[in-house]
Amino acid sequence: MKNFEQSVEKAMADGVILGAVVCAKGKVNYSKAFGNRILTLKAEPMEQDTVFVLASMTKLMTGIAALQLVERGLVKLDDDVASLLPVLAKQPILTGFEEDGTPITKQRTGPITLRHLLTHSLGGSYDFASGDILRWRKIQNTLGKPGVTIEEAFGHPLLYEPGESWCYGTASDWAGKVVEALSGLSLEDYMKQHIWSPLGVKDITFWPAARPEMANRMCSMSIRDTRSGKAVQSRKPIAMTPGAKEAFGGQGAYASMGDYTEILNSLLVDDERLLKKETTAVMFQPQLSGGSRLALNEAMSNPQWAVGYYPQGAYNWGLGGLLVEGKTESSWRKAGTMLWGGAINSAWFIDRATGVCGVFGCNLLPSADPQIEVLMKGFEEEIYKKSAEEERPNSRL
Template sequence: MATTVAALQLVEKKLIALDSDVSQLLPALGRQQILVGWHADGSPILRKRRNPITLRQLLTHCSGCGYDFLNRDLVRLRRFQGTTAATRKATVEEWFDQPLLFEPGESWEYGSGVDWVGKLVEQFSGMSLEDYIKRHIWAPLGLSSFTFWPKAPGYTHKLATVTELDPATKKLQVCNEGLDLNRNVTECFGGHGGYCTAADFAELLFSLLADDERVLQRSSVELMFQSQLPKKSQECLQRTMKNKNYTVGDFYDGEVYNWGLGGLLIEETRGSKAPYTRGPGTLVWSSRLNHFWFVDRSNGLLGVFMSHVVPAPDLKIRPLIRAFQENTYRENKNRQGFSSCAENIPQQQLELVEIREHSIQG
């Protein structure tokens, strides 16, 4: 989310447009071909890309960039190359030196697009992504907890305990090494690896919910909550979300999905089988630690759920996420909803309805 906000700030400054072709700005990405199959000897079949790669596509995961931990073809490619996470280099360009999975704008797969966007932010700002986020997003919000380097002095003692499922006992145990998403890397990866407190992250979401213009203009926030995918990409996402175990969260038949700028957009909820009534245009997403968040502008609500459990998605966490949302919407039922337009919201009425941190002991 923070990297997306940073990119939209660049758009507001007219340094780049959402539909700008970034191939020349990111030559390591621009030279990538498309993986279309495999030769008999196990080598990849590649063809040249036809379509441009745009900032919008990178932000919405329809650029063709993938993650090898989510894609079998990229796992196969790593095996063919003889590389692993431990042997790969430590920068975005080196880590994601891999072919595209499809023609940009013609399908959908969650992947490394936002990691590449982080490189654009650094290019245009002349700052590291961490320094940019601290100065231009966290500081205007009065926050201070953000870092990509949790083992740096001043952060280690603040880290939450991470638990993992013991395959033998089927019980949760402390993950001794924690989960350092930035292990072996030497620069900021915009798509993952950012650390902050739950309260600070909720404050960022609250700024977007309230349209208070502390970090983004209202027109930019409006874009975040609008459908961004072309038809083929949206159809692919909708098929992907039929697998309710695809990602962390609480999803139901009858919902129509798209991608906004910053998260999964629940575009239509009228046919939803959910036991609570989230509004159309609700933005949600999650993390590898079974974290989940939502921003529902129709109902004037946001929520941040953190469990610090790996791996994800953990099916025992899902009922807790469901209960978290049910309770939030139930408490809100007798409150008067408020408009997403800041001028219509008395400041004293803006409140965080519920932010809870759950500690799962087993």
């Protein structure tokens, strides 16, 4: 991993990044902490147990939780779960605006299924991903007013009939509400009992403030200074879900990268501590077709909005993240590789065909920083290179 480590060291010297923690498992077992997690008052080095904002990397855990409920027979992927989500169920479909700005809507006619929620084919978009939702929120005077519950934050119209298209958005947060409704547990308690504890991990939570031993290891937020272009520590705390009163299954968790990697590795090696082998196989199968698949690939044809390295190629969506469906310009990734990122410039991947998984942890804004994308790509390339070396006969002689 010499080339990657040198590139990170240079990036820190150049002010591109203040620090990072990276982990990989499978055919390659590697972990390393770089730089500092905090600079103000007294510099504190980045450690293996430093806690990061997961942001949208939370979505993978919510997908696992939902699939566990499918395994237990509490719900099927194509069951209509609208009755469990009354605020979402009453939302119309936004079709446009009158000349005077009045929204034009129509009533939803189809079901809302768990599959729609796990594949972002629901129609519920984040405002940053949709000009129409942004405009609607301005009209409603809710823009810039983050809700403290999922209903408050995301109780806005859909953009299309569920299943007919694709847009990145609020679906995983609603999936978390389904998990709570069917399990009778808060999302935090459910994941603790059925995801984190079975893996023996303790450094994941939606509520770090209630866990002083974790809060004291939090990575500070850094930002890209607009004048110098260098990474600097933010003078103010930046929260993904400020004032949240419930767990947001699409963006609200915090974790050390080592503990998060244990989740990736369980899916990689099929140890059945989280999901049965047959369920994991379905999780890694393409779920989108027709208009929804076309819409996803159109969005990924210009992926500057997405955190991670996404070269041109064929993509689909599984039940836990983006899937590489065919050849891409990153020739090392095999078809079926699942991957995604979080808004604070962290990203993960699982390649079951090659036998490797990994995560790049960083706390920096703005999202989808192109300079950090270069480091993410370098990390992945080195992991695959090392994996290939491990497969060569007598490679250790």
